[in-house]
Amino acid sequence: MRGSVGVRGAKNAVLKSMAAALIFEDPLTLSNVPQIEDVARMGELLRALGARVTEGEGTCTIDTSGVKGGEVDDKLARTLRASIVLTGLLLARFGSVSFPHPGGDVIGERPIDLFLEGFQKMGASVSRSGERYEVTARGGLAGAEIFFRFVSVTGTETLMMAAILAKGTTVLRNAAMEPEIVELAEFLVSCGATIVGAGSPTIIIQGGGMLRSMGKEFRTIPDRIEAGTFLLLGALCAEELTITDCEPAHFEMLTELLRQSGALIKEEKTSVTVRGGIQPKPLAIRTHEYPGFATDLQPPMVVYLSQAAGESSVFETIWGGRLAYTQHLVEMGAHITLWNPQQITIKGPTPLKARPLESPDIRAGLAFLMAAAIAEGESTIDHVYHIDRGYERIEERLRGIGLDIQRE
Ligand code: EPU
Numbered sequence: 585m586r587g588s589v590g591v592r593g594a595k596n597a598v599l600k601s602m603a604a605a606l607i608f609e610d611p612l613t614l615s616n617v618p619q620i621e622d623v624a625r626m627g628e629l630l631r632a633l634g635a636r637v638t639e640g641e642g643t644c645t646i647d648t649s650g651v652k653g654g655e656v657d658d659k660l661a662r663t664l665r666a667s668i669v670l671t672g673l674l675l676a677r678f679g680s681v682s683f684p685h686p687g688g689d690v691i692g693e694r695p696i697d698l699f700l701e702g703f704q705k706m707g708a709s710v711s712r713s714g715e716r717y718e719v720t721a722r723g724g725l726a727g728a729e730i731f732f733r734f735v736s737v738t739g740t741e742t743l744m745m746a747a748i749l750a751k752g753t754t755v756l757r758n759a760a761m762e763p764e765i766v767e768l769a770e771f772l773v774s775c776g777a778t779i780v781g782a783g784s785p786t787i788i789i790q791g792g793g794m795l796r797s798m799g800k801e802f803r804t805i806p807d808r809i810e811a812g813t814f815l816l817l818g819a820l821c822a823e824e825l826t827i828t829d830c831e832p833a834h835f836e837m838l839t840e841l842l843r844q845s846g847a848l849i850k851e852e853k854t855s856v857t858v859r860g861g862i863q864p865k866p867l868a869i870r871t872h873e874y875p876g877f878a879t880d881l882q883p884p885m886v887v888y889l890s891q892a893a894g895e896s897s898v899f900e901t902i903w904g905g906r907l908a909y910t911q912h913l914v915e916m917g918a919h920i921t922l923w924n925p926q927q928i929t930i931k932g933p934t935p936l937k938a939r940p941l942e943s944p945d946i947r948a949g950l951a952f953l954m955a956a957a958i959a960e961g962e963s964t965i966d967h968v969y970h971i972d973r974g975y976e977r978i979e980e981r982l983r984g985i986g987l988d989i990q991r992e
Pocket residue numbers: 595596599665666689693694695696697698699734735736737738739879880902903946947974
């Protein structure tokens with residue numbers, strides 16, 4: 585493989601900016617919107633609420649003036665974790681919201697206690713009616729001091745946005761610091777919100793009511809997980825690969841680790857080039873909240889480490905079930921020992937053999953695709969819907985850099 589591949593807008597940024605349309609009195613236009621299944625699903629969820637969602641070439645305009653209440657669609661929300669971000673905004677705007685436990689990937693338990701506790705601290709009452717949560721705050725939400733027991737990305741985003749529509753000041757402590765949160769806060773501030781500290785563990789939000797975008801476009805930042813995955817793929821099996829349209833500062837931890845393992849990487853302002861074909865040295869990886877090593881890059885990193893000479897270790901600290909897919913890499917010939925659901929060691933290098941595979945979730949699906957790329961023989965990957973949830977037309981883009989891949 586060789587050549588260059590462009591990075592699309594970030595899934596985990598755009599899903600939240602689509603939800604953010606609920607804070608705006610006027611239509612909100614997003615650009616650099618990736619064409620992925622999760623974006624389509626979030627669009628459907630907003631439409632089901634009464635919003636008008638218009639898609640253009642890489643853009644999406646959302647007008648939420650027709651949304652009259654907070655009944656989140658049951659079936660759609662059960663398939664999309666990011667649906668939880670809608671709940672805080674609907675609650676703040678309409679004084680009540682009802683929604684099911686949000687779904688998403690099967691990567692471990694995904695509780696929502698931090699969200700419910702946050703809503704309660706802001707004056708809401710929470711009850712369960714059958715399979716749905718009912719949250720009400722008839723007089724609106726009130727600013728509060730909220731300390732997160734776990735660093736939560738969507739928790740931080742949800743409460744940060746709800747606080748804009750609350751009365752008074754909200755302080756979020758032990759907040760997540762992901763670049764997607766910083767970009768979201770900066771855009772909201774540019775439209776009149778008062779938010780200080782996004783990107784640090786303490787975020788202070790002054791409630792102020794609905795915002796107006798006045799036609800200003802919100803450009804989606806490049807997907808740092810997609811960029812990082814391409815970088816790992818390049819280091820693993822490309823002669824030379826340039827990853828363009830990305831923000832190298834957003835995946836510095838990965839670049840540092842890859843350099844430690846011997847990869848040759850050159851960073852420019854919006855691109856990064858890696859020379860492959862170098863025998864990787866083993867690494868000890870521990871997933872961590874940003875700016876640590878992203879859990880969403882853990883599966884492609886494991887495939888890379890299966891080709892490192894020596895023993896590597898991976899400690900998945902965020903998701904309890906996110907190493908289950910490694911059993912299929914073992915079936916392909918990788919030497920991986922699962923010590924407990926969150927810790928593995930990998931002895932390499934071992935040649936991999938092609939196998940029929942099923943994509944269990946977005947990130948493991950792409951890791952299987954990488955494993956198939958280096959395996960001897962032809963692999964078939966089923967359930968590619970999961971890959972399409974997060975990566976736009978992946979087969980076309982990887983074919984462009986020399987991978988022999990077809991969609992059937
Ligand atoms: N947690 C709780 N209670 C809560 C919320 C979270 O205990 O109420 C725990 C979780 O169980 C987990 C930890 O806190 O152990 C972190 O979860 P977080 O809330 O940060 O995860 P998330 O916001 O649901 C987002 C991404 C994930 C990514 C994680 C961590 C979106 C839509 N999803 O999930 O992305 O893995 O942050 O970085 O932004 C993916 O894209 O493949 C993906 C799974």
